[in-house]
Amino acid sequence: MPANSQLRTNEAELIKSVCNGKREAFYELLQPYERMVYATAMSVVKNPADAEEVAQEAVLKAFANLGSFRAESKFSTWMLQITYNEAKMKLRKARSHLYESLDDQQQTDEGDYYPRDFADWRPIPCELLEESEMRQAIQNAIASLSPCYREVLILRDLQNLSIKETMTILGLSKATVKTRLHRARLLLRDSLAPGIDGSWINGQDYRKVRSW
Protein backbone atom coordinates (compact mmCIF):
# COMPACT_ATOMS: atom_id res chain seq x y z
CA MET A 1 0.00 0.00 0.00
CA PRO A 2 1.42 3.42 -0.87
CA ALA A 3 2.57 5.49 2.09
CA ASN A 4 -0.10 8.07 1.50
CA SER A 5 -3.10 5.79 1.74
CA GLN A 6 -1.47 3.98 4.63
CA LEU A 7 -1.31 7.30 6.43
CA ARG A 8 -4.93 8.05 5.68
CA THR A 9 -6.11 4.68 6.89
CA ASN A 10 -4.12 5.14 10.04
CA GLU A 11 -5.58 8.62 10.50
CA ALA A 12 -9.10 7.36 9.93
CA GLU A 13 -8.57 4.83 12.71
CA LEU A 14 -7.18 7.45 15.05
CA ILE A 15 -10.14 9.71 14.35
CA LYS A 16 -12.51 6.87 15.13
CA SER A 17 -10.73 6.26 18.42
CA VAL A 18 -10.93 9.92 19.38
CA CYS A 19 -14.63 9.97 18.59
CA ASN A 20 -15.02 6.92 20.83
CA GLY A 21 -13.53 8.91 23.67
CA LYS A 22 -9.87 7.99 23.43
CA ARG A 23 -8.24 11.33 23.97
CA GLU A 24 -4.64 10.12 23.60
CA ALA A 25 -5.38 9.17 20.01
CA PHE A 26 -5.84 12.84 19.27
CA TYR A 27 -2.26 13.57 20.33
CA GLU A 28 -1.05 10.94 17.96
CA LEU A 29 -3.20 12.30 15.16
CA LEU A 30 -2.07 15.86 15.67
CA GLN A 31 1.59 15.34 16.42
CA PRO A 32 2.91 15.25 12.81
CA TYR A 33 1.17 18.55 12.05
CA GLU A 34 1.98 20.66 15.10
CA ARG A 35 4.68 22.57 13.29
CA MET A 36 2.42 23.20 10.32
CA VAL A 37 -0.32 24.51 12.57
CA TYR A 38 2.12 26.90 14.19
CA ALA A 39 3.64 28.08 10.90
CA THR A 40 0.20 28.64 9.38
CA ALA A 41 -0.81 30.75 12.36
CA MET A 42 2.49 32.65 12.06
CA SER A 43 1.81 33.39 8.40
CA VAL A 44 -1.19 35.47 9.45
CA VAL A 45 -0.52 36.93 12.89
CA LYS A 46 3.25 37.23 12.68
CA ASN A 47 4.17 37.31 16.38
CA PRO A 48 5.00 34.06 18.21
CA ALA A 49 2.76 34.64 21.24
CA ASP A 50 -0.33 35.29 19.12
CA ALA A 51 0.54 32.41 16.82
CA GLU A 52 0.74 30.05 19.76
CA GLU A 53 -2.61 31.22 21.06
CA VAL A 54 -4.17 30.79 17.63
CA ALA A 55 -2.64 27.32 17.33
CA GLN A 56 -4.08 26.30 20.69
CA GLU A 57 -7.53 27.62 19.86
CA ALA A 58 -7.50 25.93 16.47
CA VAL A 59 -6.45 22.61 17.96
CA LEU A 60 -9.16 22.77 20.63
CA LYS A 61 -11.71 23.59 17.96
CA ALA A 62 -10.55 20.67 15.83
CA PHE A 63 -10.73 18.39 18.85
CA ALA A 64 -14.28 19.49 19.64
CA ASN A 65 -15.42 19.20 16.03
CA LEU A 66 -13.59 16.10 14.97
CA GLY A 67 -16.91 14.28 14.69
CA SER A 68 -17.88 16.57 11.83
CA PHE A 69 -14.69 15.92 9.88
CA ARG A 70 -15.53 14.22 6.63
CA ALA A 71 -12.67 12.49 4.95
CA GLU A 72 -13.22 14.48 1.74
CA SER A 73 -10.03 16.35 2.45
CA LYS A 74 -6.94 15.24 4.30
CA PHE A 75 -6.95 15.72 8.04
CA SER A 76 -3.98 18.09 7.70
CA THR A 77 -5.82 20.29 5.19
CA TRP A 78 -8.85 20.46 7.45
CA MET A 79 -6.70 21.24 10.48
CA LEU A 80 -4.85 24.01 8.66
CA GLN A 81 -8.08 25.47 7.32
CA ILE A 82 -9.34 25.80 10.89
CA THR A 83 -6.02 27.33 11.92
CA TYR A 84 -6.11 29.84 9.10
CA ASN A 85 -9.66 30.90 9.96
CA GLU A 86 -8.81 31.23 13.65
CA ALA A 87 -5.81 33.38 12.80
CA LYS A 88 -7.91 35.64 10.58
CA MET A 89 -10.45 35.98 13.35
CA LYS A 90 -7.76 36.92 15.82
CA LEU A 91 -6.46 39.57 13.47
CA ARG A 92 -9.95 40.93 12.94
CA LYS A 93 -10.52 41.20 16.68
CA ALA A 94 -7.20 42.94 17.22
CA ARG A 95 -7.92 45.42 14.49
CA SER A 96 -11.50 46.18 15.42
CA HIS A 97 -10.19 48.11 18.41
CA LEU A 98 -8.09 50.30 16.22
CA TYR A 99 -9.87 50.85 13.00
CA GLU A 100 -13.31 50.54 11.56
CA SER A 101 -12.44 47.64 9.36
CA LEU A 102 -9.08 47.02 7.94
CA ASP A 103 -9.91 43.42 7.58
CA ASP A 104 -9.00 41.90 4.28
CA GLN A 105 -7.07 44.96 3.47
CA GLN A 106 -5.15 42.83 1.11
CA GLN A 107 -2.66 44.77 -0.84
CA THR A 108 -2.59 42.97 -4.08
CA ASP A 109 -0.37 44.06 -6.80
CA GLU A 110 -0.71 41.43 -9.40
CA GLY A 111 0.41 43.51 -12.32
CA ASP A 112 3.60 42.87 -14.15
CA TYR A 113 6.86 42.39 -12.36
CA TYR A 114 10.27 43.80 -13.09
CA PRO A 115 13.26 42.51 -11.12
CA ARG A 116 14.85 45.24 -9.05
CA ASP A 117 18.29 44.20 -10.17
CA PHE A 118 20.03 41.20 -11.57
CA ALA A 119 22.13 40.30 -8.62
CA ASP A 120 24.08 37.23 -9.45
CA TRP A 121 23.31 34.97 -6.57
CA ARG A 122 24.87 31.71 -7.57
CA PRO A 123 26.26 30.39 -4.28
CA ILE A 124 23.52 28.61 -2.41
CA PRO A 125 23.76 30.01 1.07
CA CYS A 126 21.76 27.26 2.82
CA GLU A 127 24.52 26.57 5.32
CA LEU A 128 24.22 30.19 6.37
CA LEU A 129 20.92 29.30 8.01
CA GLU A 130 22.99 27.98 10.88
CA GLU A 131 23.54 31.59 11.78
CA SER A 132 20.68 33.08 13.66
CA GLU A 133 21.10 36.54 12.15
CA MET A 134 20.68 35.01 8.73
CA ARG A 135 17.50 33.28 9.80
CA GLN A 136 16.32 36.54 11.25
CA ALA A 137 16.99 38.37 7.99
CA ILE A 138 14.93 35.86 6.05
CA GLN A 139 12.14 35.89 8.60
CA ASN A 140 12.06 39.68 8.47
CA ALA A 141 11.87 39.61 4.70
CA ILE A 142 8.96 37.14 4.87
CA ALA A 143 7.25 39.22 7.55
CA SER A 144 7.51 42.33 5.41
CA LEU A 145 5.52 40.77 2.57
CA SER A 146 1.85 41.71 2.22
CA PRO A 147 -0.30 39.11 4.01
CA CYS A 148 -1.77 37.76 0.78
CA TYR A 149 1.70 36.86 -0.49
CA ARG A 150 3.07 35.67 2.83
CA GLU A 151 0.23 33.23 3.41
CA VAL A 152 0.66 31.53 0.07
CA LEU A 153 4.45 31.43 0.39
CA ILE A 154 4.33 29.83 3.83
CA LEU A 155 1.88 27.15 2.80
CA ARG A 156 3.58 26.33 -0.49
CA ASP A 157 7.29 26.83 0.08
CA LEU A 158 7.72 26.50 3.81
CA GLN A 159 5.25 23.71 4.39
CA ASN A 160 5.49 22.17 0.95
CA LEU A 161 1.76 21.89 0.49
CA SER A 162 0.39 21.27 -2.98
CA ILE A 163 -1.33 23.97 -5.01
CA LYS A 164 -4.62 22.16 -4.40
CA GLU A 165 -4.20 22.05 -0.62
CA THR A 166 -3.22 25.72 -0.60
CA MET A 167 -6.34 26.56 -2.62
CA THR A 168 -8.55 24.72 -0.14
CA ILE A 169 -7.00 26.22 2.99
CA LEU A 170 -6.99 29.81 1.76
CA GLY A 171 -10.15 29.58 -0.32
CA LEU A 172 -8.41 30.83 -3.47
CA SER A 173 -8.47 29.86 -7.12
CA LYS A 174 -5.55 28.05 -8.71
CA ALA A 175 -4.61 31.08 -10.77
CA THR A 176 -4.54 33.32 -7.68
CA VAL A 177 -2.39 30.88 -5.73
CA LYS A 178 0.10 30.74 -8.59
CA THR A 179 0.22 34.49 -9.16
CA ARG A 180 0.63 35.29 -5.49
CA LEU A 181 3.31 32.66 -5.00
CA HIS A 182 5.16 33.98 -8.00
CA ARG A 183 5.04 37.52 -6.69
CA ALA A 184 6.02 36.45 -3.18
CA ARG A 185 9.09 34.58 -4.39
CA LEU A 186 10.27 37.40 -6.61
CA LEU A 187 9.75 40.02 -3.92
CA LEU A 188 11.75 37.90 -1.51
CA ARG A 189 14.47 37.48 -4.06
CA ASP A 190 14.57 41.23 -4.49
CA SER A 191 15.01 41.81 -0.80
CA LEU A 192 17.42 38.94 -0.15
CA ALA A 193 19.55 38.87 -3.27
CA PRO A 194 21.95 41.55 -2.07
CA GLY A 195 22.32 39.71 1.25
CA ILE A 196 22.90 41.36 4.56
CA ASP A 197 24.88 44.60 4.18
CA GLY A 198 25.00 43.98 0.51
CA SER A 199 26.84 40.69 0.60
CA TRP A 200 26.11 37.10 1.47
CA ILE A 201 29.64 35.89 1.79
CA ASN A 202 32.12 38.68 2.55
CA GLY A 203 31.12 40.32 -0.67
CA GLN A 204 33.43 37.96 -2.52
CA ASP A 205 30.91 35.96 -4.42
CA TYR A 206 28.45 38.71 -4.92
CA ARG A 207 28.39 40.50 -8.21
CA LYS A 208 25.83 42.99 -9.24
CA VAL A 209 24.72 42.93 -12.81
CA ARG A 210 22.59 45.75 -13.98
CA SER A 211 21.46 46.31 -17.46
CA TRP A 212 20.71 49.97 -16.89
Added chain:
Amino acid sequence: MATIEISCFEVWREISNYLDAEISPEMRERMEAHFKACAHCNAVLDGTRNVVGLVGDGRLFQMPEGFNKRLYKKIQGVP
Protein backbone atom coordinates in the same frame (compact mmCIF):
# COMPACT_ATOMS: atom_id res chain seq x y z
CA MET B 1 11.70 23.10 -35.82
CA ALA B 2 13.41 26.08 -34.23
CA THR B 3 12.35 27.12 -30.74
CA ILE B 4 10.35 30.33 -30.77
CA GLU B 5 12.22 33.02 -28.88
CA ILE B 6 10.68 34.75 -25.92
CA SER B 7 11.49 37.99 -24.17
CA CYS B 8 13.01 38.44 -20.70
CA PHE B 9 9.73 39.90 -19.64
CA GLU B 10 7.82 36.73 -20.53
CA VAL B 11 10.45 34.66 -18.77
CA TRP B 12 10.07 36.61 -15.50
CA ARG B 13 6.34 36.11 -15.64
CA GLU B 14 6.73 32.33 -15.77
CA ILE B 15 9.75 31.80 -13.54
CA SER B 16 7.80 30.55 -10.55
CA ASN B 17 5.70 28.21 -12.67
CA TYR B 18 8.91 26.99 -14.27
CA LEU B 19 10.32 26.03 -10.87
CA ASP B 20 7.09 24.24 -9.98
CA ALA B 21 6.94 22.44 -13.34
CA GLU B 22 3.61 24.10 -13.97
CA ILE B 23 4.27 25.01 -17.59
CA SER B 24 3.80 23.33 -20.94
CA PRO B 25 6.71 21.42 -22.50
CA GLU B 26 6.83 24.03 -25.28
CA MET B 27 7.18 26.86 -22.79
CA ARG B 28 9.84 24.95 -20.88
CA GLU B 29 11.82 24.50 -24.04
CA ARG B 30 11.60 28.17 -24.90
CA MET B 31 12.61 29.22 -21.43
CA GLU B 32 15.54 26.84 -21.36
CA ALA B 33 16.77 28.21 -24.65
CA HIS B 34 16.46 31.71 -23.22
CA PHE B 35 18.33 30.83 -20.01
CA LYS B 36 21.23 29.53 -22.05
CA ALA B 37 21.65 32.90 -23.67
CA CYS B 38 20.59 35.40 -21.01
CA ALA B 39 22.74 35.96 -17.91
CA HIS B 40 20.17 38.28 -16.33
CA CYS B 41 17.33 35.83 -16.46
CA ASN B 42 19.67 33.13 -15.25
CA ALA B 43 20.47 35.26 -12.22
CA VAL B 44 16.79 35.79 -11.53
CA LEU B 45 16.16 32.07 -11.88
CA ASP B 46 19.02 31.10 -9.53
CA GLY B 47 17.98 33.69 -7.00
CA THR B 48 14.38 32.59 -7.04
CA ARG B 49 15.38 28.96 -6.72
CA ASN B 50 17.57 29.87 -3.76
CA VAL B 51 14.68 31.69 -2.12
CA VAL B 52 12.49 28.62 -2.46
CA GLY B 53 15.25 26.48 -0.95
CA LEU B 54 15.84 28.84 1.95
CA VAL B 55 12.18 29.24 2.83
CA GLY B 56 11.72 25.46 2.69
CA ASP B 57 14.59 24.84 5.08
CA GLY B 58 13.28 23.35 8.29
CA ARG B 59 15.56 25.51 10.41
CA LEU B 60 13.83 28.71 9.43
CA PHE B 61 10.74 28.41 11.55
CA GLN B 62 11.30 27.07 14.99
CA MET B 63 8.44 26.55 17.35
CA PRO B 64 8.66 28.33 20.69
CA GLU B 65 10.13 26.20 23.43
CA GLY B 66 7.55 24.18 25.29
CA PHE B 67 4.97 24.75 22.57
CA ASN B 68 3.76 21.15 22.41
CA LYS B 69 3.76 20.71 26.16
CA ARG B 70 1.47 23.70 26.59
CA LEU B 71 -0.68 22.55 23.70
CA TYR B 72 -1.18 19.08 25.17
CA LYS B 73 -1.96 20.58 28.51
CA LYS B 74 -4.74 22.58 26.88
CA ILE B 75 -6.23 19.45 25.31
CA GLN B 76 -5.95 17.70 28.63
CA GLY B 77 -7.92 20.51 30.19
CA VAL B 78 -10.95 20.05 27.94
CA PRO B 79 -13.78 18.67 30.06
